[in-house]
Structure formats: C-alpha cells, structure tokens
Amino acid sequence: MKMSYWKKALSIGLAAVMTASMLAGCGGSGGSAKETAASGGDTAGTQAAADNTASEDIPTYTIATVRWTDAWPTDFLESGFMKELEEKHGINIEWQVYYDSDWQEQKSLLLASGDLPDAFFGSICLKDTDIAQNKDYFLELTDLIDQNMPNLKAVFEKEPELLARAKDRNGEIYSLVKKLPLRPEVCGNVLYINKDWLDNLGLEVPKTYEELESVLEAFATQDADGDGDPTNEIGITGNVSLYTLSGCLRSYLSPFGTMVSRDNNYMGLVDGKPVFMPVEENYKESVKWFSDMYQKGIIDPEFFTQEESMRRSKLQAEGGSQVGLVSAWTADAETGLNAGQFIPLEAVTGPDGKHHVENAQNFLDISDRELLITKNCENPEKLLAWADDFYTDLASLQTFYGSIPDQVKDNGDGTYEVLVPTDGSSLDTSAWSNSMRDFGPKYMNPEFYDKVSLPADQGDGIKLSEDAVNGKYVAEDNVVAFPMVKYTDEELTQLTSLGTDIYKYVEAQFAHWVVDGGIDEEWDAYLKQLDNMGLQDLLTIQNQAYDAYLESMGK
Known part of the structure; x- marks a missing residue:
C-alpha cells in the first residue's frame, strides 16, 4: 500500500518532536471552554451558566477512530x-x-465488553470479520440513508460500484463508503530504476524483462555507483514479511502477468477469470526468473531475512542509494533524499509481450466501513445528516488535504490550490497531520478535479504527473487484481480457516525456491499439497463471491 513502509519511518522520525502537540490536541475543546468561562467574574459566571445550559441541548456523539501513528497531531479534529x-x-x-x-x-476489549462508542470512523477501525461476528452491535442503515443522506444517494446513483461496495451479500448496508479524489490511472506502485547508475555505466533504460535482468546484473557487478567497490551495489532488496510473495507478485514478478489483489489473498483475474496466482504456470516461470537473478547476486542475499529498517537504510543510504530497482508509490516514499537518483520505469514487456501495471483502485480508492453506527447511538439520524456533508466536493477536498485556508487556498473564482506546507514537511505528512486523509466518508465529483491544483513537485502532484509513463497500459492489461468482493458470514469463517495455512505455505515455498531452486522438480507435489490443504474449497468460495460481485454490479 502506499503508506505501508513510509508510515513506519515517519512514526520513528517525527514522534519525538510531535508527541507534545499531539497530546495537547487529543482533548475535546468543550471541557476547557467551560472551565475558562467559569474562571471569570460574575458576568463570566452568568455567561458560563447560559453556555452550559445551551450545550445540554446539543447532542454529543462519541466517535472512535484510529491513526497510523501518534506522530501525527489530532487537533484538526477540533478545529477548521x-x-x-x-x-x-x-x-x-x-x-x-x-x-x-x-x-x-483495544478493539478486542471494546467488542468483548459491548461498551461501544456511538460510531467508528474510518475503514482502519473494523474488518469485515469484526462486523460479521458482532452484527448485533451495529445499525442497518438502508432506510436511514434513504431518509437522511441525499448526497450519498446521489453518489450511489452516479456510481453503482459504491452502492455494490456498501451492501453485504444479503443486500444490507452496515457502513458508509468512500472514494478517494484526485487519483492516478496507475493506482498502485510502479518500479523506479536508478538513473544515476544507468548513466554511470552508459546503459539504456531497459524495455524488456530480459534487458532488465541484464541491467540489474551490471548494477550488481560493475561498480555502478563509482566508488571503486564493485561489490556494494544491490539490484533489488526486500525484507522479512508475512506477505513477501504477495508484494512481489504485484511488483518485481509482474512482467510475467502475476498481478494480484492487495487484500493478500493471492487472487488475480486473467481475461476476467479468477485465478489463485501461485498455482499458475506463469507464476512458476516468474519464480524461476527471480531465482536465477538471486543466484547471479542481483537479489539481495538478505531479501527474505532482514528487517524493514535495514532494507530502508540501504535504499536511503547517505551519499546515495545502494539499490538499483525499487517498487514504490513515488520514489521519495521509499528512497527519501535519494529520490533524485530514480526515474519511473516504463513497464517492461514480459514473456507474453505485454506491459503489466498495477491498478488497485478497487482496493486503494474505494472502500466501505468508513462509518459504522452502533446501537448505543441515540438519534442516529442527526449523525448521518452530519456524515452526508462529507459527500460534497469541498468537504472531500478538506478531509483529504486539510482545511481552508490553512492547507487549501480558495482562489475566489471557484478554483482551489493545495498549499505547500510552510513548516518544511512533505505534502503527504501535512495531509495526514491535518485531515483524515484516506479514511472516512468522502466523494468528489470528477468534474471538480480540474478546479484543484496540486504542487507538481510534492506527493500526489508527482504521482499524477508520472501517470503518463504507464497510464496508457491500464486499459489493455488482461491481468488485473481480484476486486474487493463481499463474502457471507459462513464464507468469511471458511476463508480464515483455509487461508491461514495455505498462504503461509505458498510464502514459504516461494522463499525456498528463490534461494534454493528446485521448483520444476517439486511443482507437482506442491500442487497436490495445496489441494490437500483445501485450495479447491477456497477457490469455490472466491468464485461464488466474484459471481455475486458481478451480479451486484449489473454485469
């Protein structure tokens, strides 16, 4: 995901300097305002009493939300x-x-106790399994939306995919949805290649997967950084993870047509047909290719064993990156101050002669579970009317980048400018520090996009400008990630039971085959073992869910 690596580095680097301000921002403003009024003379005391009486008529809602890190302040929740x-x-x-x-x-304790807030805000809070296992805690929203949310109803009419995402397999709605604004065609990571190293070695940008391997071998063996040591350069690096294979299928192996969902279920669509990618022949060929590069010293020998901090230290090494190829949302998100060494690599052709790119809009841009209302909530109608205002253009702009006028400038002519942070931080840092960013209800009409200008050299502005490199390949790609489908409660239970062991097994075998080889000799036994573990039952569930998804989309 775009933030998965960056958020960790940010929490380490910013926590010390921002913790104090974050703690100051966590408290609600109501209590402190009352205390201030009560501390004055008789007139102030009379006014405070009036204010307190008035405040008793204002309904208060408790809303739980989750932040990636305590390095980001939360005072924007009480202002702007x-x-x-x-x-x-x-x-x-x-x-x-x-x-x-x-x-x-904390979530487990809350759900076990039943002592819940009035609502949960942001899809980071609860998973589908949390809702399925505790459905009695939450309000079904279909009628409430119809009666109190005209903006959301208009969105559902305009984009049926969002209505399909909101409904469960029984056609009920338990949460509100979002669609992020101002997003690229290539919605996902792309590969960035070290242009400085290409220039140092007099090499052209590779166009095919064979050329890419040749370039990476030169990087790893020919002193690409020019420091006199031909052994301290790395073609590709990685780190230990539960989902190393899942990430590689979407990035380094993708020239072989291995794109899968970011939901870490290893599912893709090939010509519209659901497949479990780790059993496909093209997957086997991609592993053989990756193993060949490992044996040649192109792949970091610590690819499967080092911690994330070590991987990042190699990418962001002082004096220049030690790595030649990296998968990233934008180069600066992974390589930090070394981003200037890298350029986006146009998707190289694979064995099938096609250019494969990631377009994870269905996962990254669209989601449900952005607001759930519990049965503890009194007068949910008023809370939903509040939430309905998030489905407007200006609301979505401000809940994605920050408030007008501090983070966004109103030009007075119907256009708006997202401002470069004045504190020297990046636009991404500013957005996550001054808004809910990726979380919470939101929808911006596409025709409003042209009214918003972004800094060309920051975050989203960079991503959108780089879209020209690979955006043209999205429409023609016949291998795409499996969409975010809906499962019945029984299917969710079965998937958890089956998937846990199956996913661990395919991850372990991938690492073994890359390092030790032997995939041809062990392939048949591997397929048999997966069937013994219940792979066919898992595929039946995925196919049923996909059929239901198509039906919900009217296809």
Missing part, C-alpha cells in the same frame, strides 16, 4: 472544517483516538 461541520449540524463530537500499534488489543 471538522469543527465547522459540527456547528453547522448543531452537534458535538467527542473523538476517541486510538493508534494502530495497540488497536487490535
């Missing part, structure tokens, strides 16, 4: 656009802010 929206609807929000590092434990 978010506060303006509360005032518009005559409500008060008490935010319960949790952090991803300990959320799983």
